[in-house]
Amino acid sequence: MPYFDFHIHPTLKSMFTAFPEKTNPWEDIDIASINWVVRWCSDFEILLASQCNLSQLIDSGTSLACVALFVPERGFFDNELLKKQAVRTKLRRYLNPQRLGAMISGELKPYPDLVEEDLMVLFESDNGESQRRVIALNSGSEYDETKTDALYVVFTIEGCHTLSSSLNRDSINTSEVLNNLEALRIHYPILSLNLTHIERYPFCNHAYGILFVATDDFMPKAKGIAGQGIEIIKYCYEHEILIDVKHMSLWARRQLMQLRLAGEFGQSPPPLVCTHAGFTGINDEALPMYVSVSDNGDNESVKISLGKPKKYTDGLNWTTFNPSSINLFDEDIIEILISGGIIGLSLDKRILGYTEPDTQPGNMHELISEIEFVSAQELSLFTDEAIQGDRLEESYCITNHEVETATNPIGKTPDYHLAHFNSHLLHLMTVAKAHNYSIADALGQICIGSDFDGLINPIWCCENVKAMPAFKALFIDSFADFLVANDSMHLLPDSITVQL
Template sequence: MKPIFDFHCHPSLKAFLTHHDPDKRQSCWEEHPESLVTILNSQSSLNQLKKGNVKLAVAAIYAIERPITASFWIQYLAPAISPLDPKMVKLSTEANYFDLMLEEIQHLEKSSQYDPANGKTVRFLRSMDELQDDFPGINLLLSIEGGHMLEDFGKKATDNLRKVKRSHYPFLYLTLTHLTQHPLSTHAYGMKLIKGNDAFKPKGIGLRQGGKDIIDLAYDDTQGRRILIDVKHMSLVSRYELYQYRQEKGYDDIPILATHVGVTGISWDPQVITRYLDKKIRRQGDYYQVFYKQPAGISAPKETFFNPWSINLYDEEIDIILNSGGLIGMNMDQRIMGADKVKAEFYSGEELSFILSGYQDQSKLFDYVEQEFEDEEDDQRFLTLHRKLHLCHFCNNLLHVVKVGGERAWDQVCIGSDFDGLIDPINNCNNATELPRLEEELIELLPTMMEADPSYSYDTSDIEGKVRKLMYDNAVVFLKKHFG
């Protein structure tokens, strides 16, 4: 079986939440019992990574944000139908995020020597020189998902980032923001499970000075190991300002990462964005609810669509990331890939005004209806368990990156599954054990979808080699250059 790479998965998150007593927590090798709620099923336990021959992965470390732990779904329902310990939910509301991050890493480290005789072992790579073909276990790097993870009562986020950079743990990247409001940067709306809490709705505009300070320190290799910045979860305006800030600071030689994303299928030009708006924008206080018509993708062998939420990449960003020498990780979430009905997205008023004014004026007025936000019905088109339909949506996103970025994109894409990040995975690849089969299915389907797309002339040679790059080789080349 060929080796696999995953740019963003959570092998320790669910195990870490199973008990408040560190000695009684599930090992990161264990899998949760099957649940009818698919997002609660194990997707990237160390055992599943091993079965899927994931030889190299980035383990995203994440402390659940307090607005999430305060929800009924997490406090009461999830513990009733899964091994989640309610006391861990309470702990997340009381403890500081930085300590929780370190504790989760320690739990992952504790699980490393599970069964060495049978290859069930984990090694944290300190440099790519340590990557050995004959190592039977899993090689891990680490990432920090969300700038909130640098918060510690009475301490500066920059001080904690310095600790991270100088620690013996191999951190590759920082995802600057996540699912809730945070002072470093406005986030893109991404919460589908919990409604009615304004903390999940974007507030303010763009990249703040505190976020710029974190970026400067992360990139500074004189103060410890360089940590790259992941643009996932940043709002469109925050990303737009990040790209400008990098130019101003001369960071052009440092790669931009988009570690677990889909694509919108459209330009960030406001005239193009407004073409896909459906219904009038709705306003309630400082927040705006925006409805979309889904951009159509490749139509054969199955009809596909994109998800135009601003959490996904716009066409211009694909070029910016590729030009930086960066890497784009393709997500496994049905919703991100456009295989789900796209519901309404929320924006802050300042950001929506800035975008629709052509990135010039955050006070520009636009037509809206001021009333209660609207709930939406499920679209019957998307209520299907069809595996091939979901595979087509994954291919559609991947091929759009190639269409926009050119054939060079085949050298700068990889898998960024987000397994165990509370996602509903595409039905053709439910967990890490199915990644080898995904490789086979991509080799079979991609030529058909390339031929069905009249808008671009793809290079259809060596599909097997292109897919192998996606599944593993690109990551190794990238990490040897940027991780030592």
């Protein structure tokens, strides 16, 4: 059976390059040209290497994918870190400084300039003498899973800013976004849309989601879904475009659930989806027990620290979850399942809960934490004086020592990453059981949404899409043992057979 990936970016790395040296999405990126110090002293080689170019996708047996149409926000590329790399290093080929300048100034507009060019690169790039091709799965197209020389695609819009002619938040407006969405959906199969991404825009408050670029633009400061956002949701539902809850703030997600329940979008609204997710491992009620409020920042956004819940084991070591609110809480999971939607699991190791340990002797028994910024207007979801921080202890949260033990020697690390993936499948089953939802149905509503080539740092047991067949075999070989280690074999539906 061929593979499906719910969220990929096969052309994103081409966006920062310019003709005639524009990177071809059918070809591997030449990481050998990058300074060896950069490559060997960090994970940068893994980040820059091709994770899902079109050749890799077809070679892996992936025949259907949801491709993200996405233009990075200005705060992502209008920063000294990126501009310095573009000007002073061998990364110039992949971060063309003139190109970045045109994107920053607005000379190159998100829509139509960058989106239309991105589509052209996807469908029209030279693939040599090969008969391989990319096929948009429009309503008139027929999906043929037996074809081994084609990649069928549908699209998701990752952030409404992608449909604007400007990245200036004061210039973005709903009517332009909807007009451009209408123009796109006439020609291309638009499956889903994210209201927001990682920067403040007027439609919906976002969950904090970027750690390596420091800019105020990435700080959540609003509250929930704005009226403009609700207007966009209504348009999408009327035109059979699903809402992807990824990147929405926790408050916004709860607001969306309440609006759906109240009939704001009709009595039977379309399913909810999350195309590239991780789980927090906890529910809303437990969240304050893992949170320490650090400060009130500028009184609009608040810095918090979250302990990382440990709930499952591979038999020797505890795994953990990333409780940052960009990930799905138990309430999110069951709401998506009940709605008939699908969850795509990201293969970003941080999203799946893994964090490099701090191995300094004095810190080995300290808890590993995630840092997040939340809007002051939404802080109440993270706080409860009666239970605040009650589980910030080793009995409930992972320590540096535990992760160091699990990954030392380094050859054990891929298996430990796999255990984090397995934890997500087991947690899905546990949540379904707790809510009297069919576990068999739940397992049919989860898939891979790798986020490959979206600048992720992937799990080592599946660093790119070509590793998918081997990753599948690893999962099949390990999951039953993982269930046994957690006394959970009874959760496995009768329709699924395993050999221990």
